Amino acid sequence: MTSLKAISLFYWWSPRPPTILHRHSSWWWTSVIIRHCQQLGIHREPSLDHPLRQQIDLSMRRRIWWTAFARERLTALCQSKPCVIDPEDCTLSEPTLEDFPNPLTKGDGEIFIYWVRLCAIIGKVAKYMGRTCDSTSPTFPAHLARELIHWVQSLPPHLQLPIGSDSTKTFNRNIHQLHLPYLAVIIVIHLKRSSSTQPLPQAYPPAILAATCMARVMKDILSRGGTRFLMAITGWYCGTAFIALLQALRIEYLSKGANEDLDVLTLAVDQLRRMWPTAGVFYSGFSRLRPSTVVPDIDDQRAPGPELGVGDGAGYMAMADGIDWTAYFPFATPQTSVVASRLLIPHHEELYFDDAVFADPMLQFQDLFQACDTLSDANLFAY
Secondary structure, X not given: OHHHHHHHHHHHOOOOOOOXXXXXXXXXXXXXXXXXXXXXXXXXXXXXXXXXXXXXXXXXHHHHHHHHHHHHHHHHHHOOOOOOOOHHHOOOOOOOHHHOOOHHXXXXXXXXXXXXXXXXXXXXXXXXXXXXXXXXXXXXXXXXXXXXXXXXXXXXXXXXOOOOOOOOOOOOHHHHHHHHHHHHHHHHHOEEOOOXXXXXXXXXXXXXXXXXHHHHHHHHHHHOOOHHHOOOOHHHHHHHHHHHHHHHHOOHHHHHHHHHHHHHHHHHHHHHOOOOHHHHHHHHHHHHHOHHHOOOOOOOOOOOOOEOOOOOOHHHHHHOOOOOHHHHOOOOOOOOOHHHHHHHOOOOOXXXXXXXXXXXXXXXXXXXXXXXXXXXXXXXXXX
């Protein structure tokens, strides 16, 4: 168990970005601990009549195994890797509050439990995205969207994201961090994938609202000097939000708020790159993409892009199997941000996106990482 604890700490050692093929990455070390756990049988619950059951520290086993499980699910999504763990092979029970006997860690233990549940859904999303990446018209994963909505609505009041007002009175760093992967996965499943004729993904309204909520979360963390507590994957979270906000930047009544949110994300990644090389990749990508998003007036003769229906929700509802996208955001109000105030208050205007605006080859989605010394075509934004 001591060795497993030590290996778990290597998750925080990431001297090179994942676009370079190497063995000093979170993906590598997470895979190592998973294999060690499987070899020791930690992924399986000891039977009630096991002769050594009373001597086994089941609480520590659960904390180690489910930490590795959650980390692996997150990495599978952000690095477009296949999931290593098959949940059907695991019989170890999920973590409970009893696994955190120290009264001082009970609160963090509860957050950990909900984090593991969220990452289980994220793993399903990663599998779905990986298996439909070559499809020309993938169906919307409505069943996964409903699981995400159920997760956020199952949170007890004290774990809900407190960003309903224009300033955060009650701040808990771990609760804010808990919602970062949640917001990121909402963005991922609500981006219309890029293609040869559409270099950048198009963001549907839920992606834009999730992105502005993420900017608000990062603003709260930045204002309290908390970036030093963030994981390396936070750069990817910010990157997903950045892509969605690029769309909002083009829309007249969203552009001012989107620009402010992009400032926050850029500052966050600038601070993160002092600790994590991956964040430096995102920072340079932000710098290349953002100035070019200021575009001239669109030719009146040009056909508009797909209508997203923020006013009546018709466009999104047709795509999302009738899911009410505001259900993703029980914590958001018009006071959350400028962009949120525009999206959550009914408007007569509709959102239109024009593919040709992003037709410039310099804005190719994969070029965000062109400056990296890469030995493969790995792409943090492969979806």
